[in-house]
Amino acid sequence: xxxxxxxxxxxxxxxxxxxxxxxxxxxxxxxxxxxxxxxxxxxxxxxxxxxxxxxxxxxxxxxxxxxxxxxxxxxxxxxxxxxxxxxxxxxxxxxxxxxxxxxxxxxxxxxxxxxxxxxxxxxxxxxxxxxxxxxxxxxxxxxxxxxxxxxxxxxxxxxxxxxxxxxxxxxxxxxxxxxxxxxxxxxxxxxxxxxxxxxxxxxxxxxxxxxxxxxxx
Numbered sequence: 001x002x003x004x005x006x007x008x009x010x011x012x013x014x015x016x017x018x019x020x021x022x023x024x025x026x027x028x029x030x031x032x033x034x035x036x037x038x039x040x041x042x043x044x045x046x047x048x049x050x051x052x053x054x055x056x057x058x059x060x061x062x063x064x065x066x067x068x069x070x071x072x073x074x075x076x077x078x079x080x081x082x083x084x085x086x087x088x089x090x091x092x093x094x095x096x097x098x099x100x101x102x103x104x105x106x107x108x109x110x111x112x113x114x115x116x117x118x119x120x121x122x123x124x125x126x127x128x129x130x131x132x133x134x135x136x137x138x139x140x141x142x143x144x145x146x147x148x149x150x151x152x153x154x155x156x157x158x159x160x161x162x163x164x165x166x167x168x169x170x171x172x173x174x175x176x177x178x179x180x181x182x183x184x185x186x187x188x189x190x191x192x193x194x195x196x197x198x199x200x201x202x203x204x205x206x207x208x209x210x211x212x213x214x215x216x217x
Contacts (some may be wrong), residue, residue, distance in 0.1 A: 006186045007136055010143075013066050014135030017142060024054060024141025028150065029121060036114075039102040047101060051090045051151055058144050059083030082169050083144060086151075089166045099158040113157055116200060119193050120150040126190040138190050145182070148173050149194040152201040159208040167205060174198030 001009075014021065031050055035043040063080030093099050103110050123146040124137045132138070140146040148170050155162050155170070175198040178191040 003186045007132065009067065010132075010138075011136045013062065014137065016066075017061070018135060020057075021137075021139040021142040024057075025121075025124075025139045028054075028141055032117060032150075032154070035101055036103050036117075041097070041100075044099075044101055045094060047154065048090050048094050048099075051147075052087045052094070054141050054147055055083045055087035055090065055151075057142060058147060059087060062143065079144070079173075082173070086166050086169055089163050093163055098161050099155070099163060100161065101154050101157045104157060112200065113153060116153045116197050117150070120146060120153060120197065123149070123190055123193060126193060130187070130189045132190075138188075144173065145178075145188070145191050145194045149197045152197050156201050156204045159204060160211040162205075164205075167201070171198055171202055171205075175202065 027050060031043065031047050035047055059080040059082070063076045063083065068076035068080070103113060120140055124139055127133075127137045138146050140150045152167075152170050152174060155167055174194050178188070178195040178198075182188040182191040
């Protein structure tokens with residue numbers, strides 16, 4: 001698919017689902033602000049439920065229903081299935097309660113988390129800076145790249161008690177796709193954010209790989 005056709009697909013999708021992307025975006029901001037300011041089981045539950053709905057939407061609505069009609073069906077259904085699996089695993093964790101998202105205690109990691117979260121929410125601003133305007137703006141919640149970036153930041157705050165299958169699936173999307181597909185082929189320069197967050201998330205996973213949860217966690 002040529003770059004202009006790709007952006008045409010993104011624009012058509014954005015126009016057809018409006019204002020769903022804005023609703024998902026605002027809800028994400030409210031939930032994560034609540035989580036960081038008042039950490040606890042209820043905001044954790046709501047954030048996981050948000051990711052269940054968001055990744056299901058991306059997997060089914062974006063990839064399987066919309067994108068598959070404009071691109072290769074095999075690749076679209078493959079990627080859509082991966083995001084549906086991520087949604088399912090977030091749903092399972094609502095009952096398992098393995099992952100607990102919260103701001104890290106280490107000052108440097110706390111600031112890194114806040115800055116990277118802000119960067120994920122700034123995806124639409126980076127879209128405008130890259131010359132992509134509505135309805136081609138990339139919003140977390142209804143598109144895979146910004147949502148992947150946002151979810152990976154949250155997953156780093158749950159280490160070492162994290163679902164590694166979710167982690168690996170999102171890393172698979174976050175790290176190789178921007179430098180090899182999204183940026184050189186389609187000019188999605190906004191995905192520098194996802195690539196940076198993916199690299200940070202991979203480093204944090206390696207650092208915490210052998211770490212055991214603290215007593216009482």
